[in-house]
Amino acid sequence: MANPTECDLEAYFREELLKRYALKKSVLLPKEQYNKIIAELTATDTSAKKTPHEYYLLKKYEVLKCGEVLKLIRRRNTNEEPIYFAKLEDTYDIIKHAHIATGHGGRNKMVKELTKKYANITHDTISIYKSLCIECQRKRKRPTTKGTVVRPILTKNFGSRSQVDLVDMQSMKQDHLTKFCVLRPLTSKRAAEVAYQLLDIFLLLGAPEILQSDNGSEFTASVITELKLLWPDLVMVHGKPRHPQNQGSVERANCDIKDMLVAWLGDNQTTDWVVGLKFVQFQKNSSYHSGIKRSPFAALFGSDAKVEPPVEPISVEPPSVEPTAVEPPVEPTAVEPPSVKPTSVEPPAVESPSVEPVSVEPPSIEPPAVEQPSVEPTSPLSVRQNNIISQRKRVYEAKLSQAERMVKRSRRIMDRGNVGNNVTIPIPMVDRSRGDPRNIMGMIVDIDENDNYTIAVKSGILSGKYTRNQFDLCTYELYSEDDVTTDRIVSLRSAVQQESKSGGQGFAKCNCAGSKRCQTNRCKCFKLKVKCNSRCHSSLHCENKAML
Missing domain, CATH: 3.30.420.10 (Ribonuclease H-like superfamily/Ribonuclease H)
Incomplete structure (x- = not known):
């Protein structure tokens, strides 16, 4: 099957409108309903007693006779331009005309254009048509998807x-x-x-x-x-x-x-x-x-940094030493010793048992040897090491929680693609010319176990894998398997160049000089069979420039 023809798109568009009309009978008017309203209005006797339904019809509609054709229009006052009600079967052609007249304009432009003449063309109807327009799919701007991620990177150890x-x-x-x-x-x-x-x-x-x-x-x-x-x-x-x-x-x-x-x-x-x-x-x-x-x-x-600059603690140390020098006021307390002179007897008392403490000292040395094992768990190094391990464990837990939130949000924003879905892939500026659209259309042909997508376009399968946040799904299937090529692999730039109407990425210019410049294959523009432009040879005149 080739690209969908105009008849295929019109049939699909009409089918979607009929589905919506079946769910909710709104302003859309199928041909039967349209003709029925006209018949009821023409049959209404203005002098006879009217039913509430007839009053409703007369308040909302009016019949305009154009030659032998009766048109249904909105009830108007004197000297007002008629605003028509469109049949559901004619909606496609009406929107198409307005769409081309506005240069494939957006929804708001088309609404302004259509409301001048028609009363029942809704926003939803315009959106359906735009989703079926291949050129609009290629040129549309991609909506921003901040904070979306497919597979977050998680690490457990420092230096991983x-x-x-x-x-x-x-x-x-x-x-x-x-x-x-x-x-x-x-x-x-x-x-x-x-x-x-x-x-x-x-x-x-x-x-x-x-x-x-x-x-x-x-x-x-x-x-x-x-x-x-x-x-x-x-x-x-x-x-x-x-x-x-x-x-x-x-x-x-x-x-x-x-x-x-x-x-x-x-x-x-x-x-x-x-x-x-x-x-x-x-x-x-x-x-x-x-x-x-x-x-x-x-x-x-494992601990927070010292927020203060390192100079401040150093300058604070001298004042801390000065108080110790001023504390000699303790010297006045030296006056007290005279009153405590009886304690001078203590030295001899200490001298006599001075030999005894020597025998007591060995047991006093043993406790430190016993206390050493108890110091190990509270040593600064072990405390710091435990803090580092604890901090990094909490860091990993926080990152895991953040990754789960990001994945959950991404899945809510982006639906998962399936094989056969049509997609649009944004084209970077360096891979397209000024006359190329923003996107290239393709179809998903494979999905691996890591949710990486293989996408095929008209010229072949795009090299590399794509994640879900690198493309957008099309609302309707405009391409089939026969519209894409799967027997060769091409780069994105090559695929864009082959579908380009202006030659793809690159801007040819020459710096030819002389009286016969740009007339031989020595000229880059002449060789590529393109006209010289304003960037060539300082905008000087040559025979290879387009003449208006």
């Missing part, structure tokens, strides 16, 4: 997974469990400099089991992969091109860091962002994180 990204010439690494981030300023995006900073961070905190990044050249270069020579167990994974949701955690942290850095520069009246980056790193790690229900510092080290 780290995410790295570049933000306006600054490098950022974040541990996925504790959300602890390390910020490093860079002078460029060269892979060698990024590798040097990663090496420094790994030698400080240890290399993670998995290092996740995007597909930037600074992360995919060979100098980065050479880090595996030092850490053979290090696994490097890269997200899908132009899909930052693959590492949404670090992308969200990037936004916070930008805002915090701007605020720090404003508070300190400076442009030295390299210095501010250190303060922002401390502020970010010591502040509360809603995802893990504590600060990243506490999740990593």
